[in-house]
Amino acid sequence: MLDAFDMTALAMGGLVALLVGAMLATDYTRFWDHAMKGIGSPTSVTIIVILMVVGMLSQLIKDTNVSSGFVWIADMVGLSGALLTLFTFVAVGLVAMATGSSIGTMFTAFPIFYPAGVLLGADPAFLAGAIVSGAILGDNLAPISDTTIISATNQRFRRKEGSADIGGVVRSRAKYAAIAAVVSAVGFYLFGGTGGSGSFSSEVVGATADPAGLIMLIPVGIMVVVAFVTRDIFKAVTVGLILGSITAVATNLLAPSDIVGATDGAPTGFLVAGVQNMLPTVALVIAVFGIMGVLTGAGVLDRAVTALSTGRLSNTPRGAEIAIGGGITLTTLLFGGVNSASMMTFGPVVDELGARHQLHPYRRSNVMDCFAMGISSVVPGVSAFLLIGAMLTAGHEGVPEVGMTSLFVAVLYPLVLTVVMIVAVLTGWGRRFEGPDGEPVREQPAPVAAAAEVS
DSSP states (O other): GGGGOOOOHHHHHHHHHHHHHHHSSSHHHHHHHHHHHHHSSSSHHHHHHHHHHHHHHHHHHHHHHHHHHHHHHHHTOOHHHHHHHHHHHHHHHHHHHHHHHHHHHHHHHHHHHHHHHTTTBBOOOHHHHHHHHHHHHHHHHHHTHHHHHHHHHSSBBBBSSSSSOOOHHHHHHHHHHHHHHHHHHHHHHHHHHSSOOOOOOOOHHHHHHOOGGGGHHHHHHHHHHHHOOOOHHHHHHHHHHHHHHHHHHHHTSHHHHHHHHTTTTEEEEEHHHHHHHHHHHHHHHHHHHHHHHHHHHHHHHHHHHHHHSSGGGGGSSHHHHHHHHHHHHHHHHHHHTTTHHHHHHHHHHHHHHHTTBOOOOHHHHHHHHHTTTTGGSSSSTHHHHHHHHHHSSSSOOTTOOOOOHHHHHHOOOHHHHHHHHHHHHOOOOOEEEEETTTTTSOOOOOOOOOGGGGO
């Protein structure tokens, strides 16, 4: 069942939809002309190139086994019970931020933290919730996350060229994520223990703990700083790849052949694996933007934006943000909590709707991303996160399973993040508009024709 939310399957569905749609179109050639225009749009190409590049860095961090270093830390300081649950939330969040992958981090973190943590006094539901919450937190803030890349690059400036830069988006998003993370951390500390005590057993430590991988947090930290300062994701990833490769080889975490090599004539190494792992997501980008090109050519997207922007709710910037939050929430639910797919689908609507009220691309991106990473991504019965998280709690001897409903109550970060964003939208906290030079300003500028363009 874990494959039900596989990106390859979603991409296949999108491509089949294009093929079937073309057969039903009144003008077959024009249908494909618009599909190709969508696929070849600057936004689509930018997302594809960035995903391929960051895939290599993400694979480097995974191959150097950073997560085991946090188990070593937990054992050294003798964590247990509620403190272990809190530590797990923080550690998984850092791993997810370093790798840019929420689902991938969950598959790594559950076998390491869950069985040992429950045996050492952590509450099963809240420990599982801490793992899922940490994965979503790290994904929410990671400059190399597919969700961050998608939410930023499909929000365009109207007063200068280009889309929202990833460094600026993450930096402006940090205040929302930080408040949600702190509140969640308090919750995990208060409810995360059952009174147990002790430290990791020598057997568990010997199998999973290794401090060596922690050294990789240095190149990751430098990469994040470069992304924030330069607002250039390509420069940041280049720095991360170079420093990360040097660090990994110098510390014997990887051999030179683990960077790029060959086995039986087939290419190997994290550079190759990183690109390969991103291909399903790239295929989904191609399918979604092909569909969006058709919808744009048929006028469907324009009518959807007009309907949202001319309604009574969207007469104000706050109303537009409410429409954005509600729309992306519904879209994420329809995609089973797969927020990258929902943001690719609804992102163009957000771009046009927000631009009509001159909301800054950073603000549009953050409202969309945080609502997509909120409660809509963890609804029981439809959420990929809850389905995978609940399944990963099963099969551990002497450790109870956690059901999706129990896990939903304990996944604090996306629940708190939703409340934070509702407050931000209703009060206007953090709302910025696009100034004459494209920089964020507090007051809404006088309208200009460019702000109302519909592409």
